[in-house]
Amino acid sequence: MLISNLELVPGKKILKHLGLVQGSTVRAKHVGRDIMAGLKNVFGGELKGYTELLEDSRTEAIERMQKQAEAIGGNAIINVRFSTSSVAQGASEIFVYGTAVVVE
Amino acid sequence: MTDDQEPMPSQNPVIPEGINAVRENPFKELLLLTTGIAVALVIVSLVLWQSLSWGAKFIPLSWEMRISDSIAQQFEDTSEQSMMLQARLDHILQAMEYDGKVPLQVHYVDDDLVNAFATIGGHIFVFRGLMDILQTDIGLDMVLAHEAAHILNRDPIQSLAGAVGVQLVVALITGNGDFGQMNGIIDMGNQLMFLTYSREQERVADAMALDALASLYDDLTGADELFVWFAQDDNDAPEFLSSHPLPDARIEAIRNRLSQ
Amino acid sequence: MENFIGLISFLVLMIAGYLFGSYAERKHYKSILQREEQYRNVVLMALRLPRVSHVEHTQLVSGSVVISVDYFKRFLASLRMLVGGRLNSYESLLDRARREAILRMQKQASDMNASSVYNIKFETSSISKGQKDRVGSIEVLAYGTAIVGK
Numbered sequence: 001m002l003i004s005n006l007e008l009v010p011g012k013k014i015l016k017h018l019g020l021v022q023g024s025t026v027r028a029k030h031v032g033r034d035i036m037a038g039l040k041n042v043f044g045g046e047l048k049g050y051t052e053l054l055e056d057s058r059t060e061a062i063e064r065m066q067k068q069a070e071a072i073g074g075n076a077i078i079n080v081r082f083s084t085s086s087v088a089q090g091a092s093e094i095f096v097y098g099t100a101v102v103v104e
Numbered sequence: 105m106t107d108d109q110e111p112m113p114s115q116n117p118v119i120p121e122g123i124n125a126v127r128e129n130p131f132k133e134l135l136l137l138t139t140g141i142a143v144a145l146v147i148v149s150l151v152l153w154q155s156l157s158w159g160a161k162f163i164p165l166s167w168e169m170r171i172s173d174s175i176a177q178q179f180e181d182t183s184e185q186s187m188m189l190q191a192r193l194d195h196i197l198q199a200m201e202y203d204g205k206v207p208l209q210v211h212y213v214d215d216d217l218v219n220a221f222a223t224i225g226g227h228i229f230v231f232r233g234l235m236d237i238l239q240t241d242i243g244l245d246m247v248l249a250h251e252a253a254h255i256l257n258r259d260p261i262q263s264l265a266g267a268v269g270v271q272l273v274v275a276l277i278t279g280n281g282d283f284g285q286m287n288g289i290i291d292m293g294n295q296l297m298f299l300t301y302s303r304e305q306e307r308v309a310d311a312m313a314l315d316a317l318a319s320l321y322d323d324l325t326g327a328d329e330l331f332v333w334f335a336q337d338d339n340d341a342p343e344f345l346s347s348h349p350l351p352d353a354r355i356e357a358i359r360n361r362l363s364q
Numbered sequence: 365m366e367n368f369i370g371l372i373s374f375l376v377l378m379i380a381g382y383l384f385g386s387y388a389e390r391k392h393y394k395s396i397l398q399r400e401e402q403y404r405n406v407v408l409m410a411l412r413l414p415r416v417s418h419v420e421h422t423q424l425v426s427g428s429v430v431i432s433v434d435y436f437k438r439f440l441a442s443l444r445m446l447v448g449g450r451l452n453s454y455e456s457l458l459d460r461a462r463r464e465a466i467l468r469m470q471k472q473a474s475d476m477n478a479s480s481v482y483n484i485k486f487e488t489s490s491i492s493k494g495q496k497d498r499v500g501s502i503e504v505l506a507y508g509t510a511i512v513g514k
Contacts, residue, residue, distance in 0.1 A: 007411055017415075019117045020408040020484060022462070024124050026455050028441075030448030053448075060450075064123050072117035079410050085488040087454055087502055090445050095458075095488060099410040100117070112415055112480070115404045125456035130382075130440060133452065137443040 001066050002076035002103065009076060015102045018074045022097040023065030027057045028090055054084065057094040065096050074100030145273060152269035160265035161258050165206040168261055169225040185212040189230055189248065196249045199316040200256065208255055210248065222251035223299060224260045234330070242321055243329030249313035254301065257308060263299040310354060314361050328358040377435045385434025389456065396463050403470040407480040408508070414482045418514040425481060426507035427468025430491060431461045433501075458502065462486065465506040478510035 002009060029037075029049060037047050061082075069077050080098035087093050121127075189210040197208060208226040218233040228251045238244045254260060301309075317324055331354045414422075433441070437453035444451050465486070473481050487505040 007413065017112050017409070017411075019113055020410050021117075021119065022124065024455065024458055024462070026451040026458060028445040028448050028451055031446050067123045068119050071120050071123070079412065081410070081485070083486060083488060085490065085502075087451075087458070087488075087490050088441065088445075091441070091451055091454065093454070093458055093488060095462075095486065097410055097484075097486065112409075113407055116400070116406075116408055125459035126452055127456075128452055130436070130453065134440055134443075137440070137447065141443060141446060 001069065001074075002078075003062065003066070003080055003098070004076070004078050005080045005098075007079050009078065009101075009103050012103045014076075014078075015104055018069070018072050018100040018102065020097060021065050021068040021072070021074070021077060021100045022095065023061040023063065023068065024093055024095040025057050025060045025064065026087055026091055026093045027053055027060075029053050054092065054094065057092070058082065058096070061094040061096045065098065069100035072100060074102055076101050076103045149270045149273045152273060153266040156269040157262040157266040160262045163258075163261055163265075165226055165255075165258075169206065183212055185232075185235070186210065192245060193228065193248050193252060195320065196245060196252055196316050199319045200249070200252065200312070202252075202256060208252060220247050220251055221299070222254040222260055224264055226255050228252065228255070237333050238329055240326045240329055242317065242324070242326045245317060245320065246313055246327040247330055249316045250309050253309040253312035253316075254305070256312070257305065259301050259305045259309070260299050263301055267299075306354075307357065310357060311361070314358065324358075324362050327362070328355045331355045331358070378439060379436075381435030381437070381439075385436055388434075389460070392460055392464070396460065396467065399467050399471075400463070403467060403474055406470045406473050406478065408466065408470070408484055409480060409482045410484050412483050414480070414509070414511050416480065416511050416513060420512045420514045422509050422511050423476065423478075424507065425469050425472040425476075425478070425510040426505060427465045427470070427472060428503060428505040429461050429464040429468065430501060430503045431457060431464070433457050458488070458504070461502055461504040462488075462506070465504040469506045469508065473510040476510060476512060478512045481508040481510050484508035 008014065036049055040047050065077060065080075069075075077098040077100050080096060083095045085093050085095070189212060193208060193210045197204065202208075206226055208228065210228040210230060212235075213229050213231045215231050216233045217231045218237055220228065220230045220234050222228045228248065230247070234247065235244065238247070314324065314327065317327055331352075335352050335355060433454060437457070440453045441451050444453075466484075469481065469484075485507055487503075487507075489503050491501045491503055
């Protein structure tokens with residue numbers, strides 16, 4: 001499925017707009033990662049565990065958005081946006097939304 | 105944008121449920137998580153308990169004394185019974201070939217409880233209730249030698265270290281972070297009285313005690329006096345014995361030894 | 365004794381949390397589905413540029429909601445946070461909150477006879493974050509531009 005944050009699909013004609021689709025997931029990292037991150041906060045540097053976790057969540061959120069778009073008969077999602085929010089200490093939500101369309 | 109627009113929908117699509125919020129039985133998850141976490145905690149506590157008890161052997165006895173001194177001071181007494189018990193203990197320690205670098209002290213407690221215990225810092229407590237029951241010298245010496253053997257084997261500190269490890273885990277999960285208990289071991293007075301030992305530790309202590317008695321007495325008959333009493337009257341056996349090997353088993357072990 | 369009282373109150377809170385929480389959730393979903401049907405003709409678009417001709421006027425519309433998770437789900441989530449992984453119990457909370465926020469925005473748009481809302485954006489924030497043992501209240505804000513046709 002074509003996913004883009006442009007408002008149009010270059011070189012292709014949008015046949016039909018279907019409407020808003022969204023995907024979200026809430027994930028928590030395990031205590032071990034929290035501890036490692038605590039150490040990292042002392043020395044600085046990338047929190048690999050967290051990056052990985054958020055990357056996984058983002059993939060899942062996109063998959064869910066795709067599922068919604070497929071369910072209503074779309075074959076592309078345009079103008080996609082991400083938002084990340086921390087729901088609780090140690091748990092964060094990845095939310096992604098866009099417009100499902102049918103392209104040729 | 106130009107006017108040759110693609111058609112706009114006239115209403116919102118009907119999106120099926122259950123994509124963003126998966127319906128699952130929460131009890132299944134609850135059960136899975138609680139059992140999983142419980143198993144993990146038990147394993148962590150066991151590992152911590154084992155490693156701390158093992159490591160505690162290497163704490164010198166003189167360090168133990170610093171922890172226990174403040175408690176033991178409350179029991180400082182020069183009663184006739186204490187002096188008598190101390191004399192017996194010193195005699196037994198000689199038989200055990202103890203180097204005596206750190207003095208082992210015995211304290212008499214004026215209480216009905218049928219109990220005697222060894223605790224950290226080389227202190228042994230003997231209750232009046234126990235002395236009333238024991239009619240023979242060898243019966244009393246057996247108890248003293250048994251408790252002294254625990255101290256020489258470093259059983260009390262191992263038991264305490266293990267218990268502290270388990271408490272640490274409990275404090276970590278309950279999240280109350282009450283590590284004050286670790287600093288003020290004095291608060292653990294109750295715990296110091298009810299240190300529990302494994303059956304193996306008890307067996308070894310019994311054997312060591314009998315070895316010592318063998319060099320003091322010509323005839324070991326009667327060394328099992330206390331256990332015989334408990335076996336007769338096991339309703340009266342105080343709680344501290346519940347972790348000990350059954351009196352019957354110990355009597356048998358002692359008799360086996362006597363017959364050798 | 366103290367532990368016993370603690371355990372009892374924990375069990376009562378768990379059971380009450382589960383019963384009331386799942387009742388409230390079922391009721392909320394029912395109302396969401398019913399209102400989604402009602403406002404189905406207020407078209408939601410995430411596109412920035414409206415593709416509508418004959419516009420009379422446009423206006424910013426928004427809808428927001430603060431919603432909390434029940435004791436049972438919160439406990440489940442706190443266990444899950446030790447292990448890591450997906451927090452199923454919070455996902456339905458966020459799903460409900462987001463749809464509720466959209467519906468409130470749609471109602472606002474519908475009240476001014478708008479036929480569509482463009483450039484929809486969302487904000488999600490946790491209100492009680494950082495306070496110990498007090499997780500699970502979230503706010504969702506949905507906003508966009510309502511287009512009232514001629």
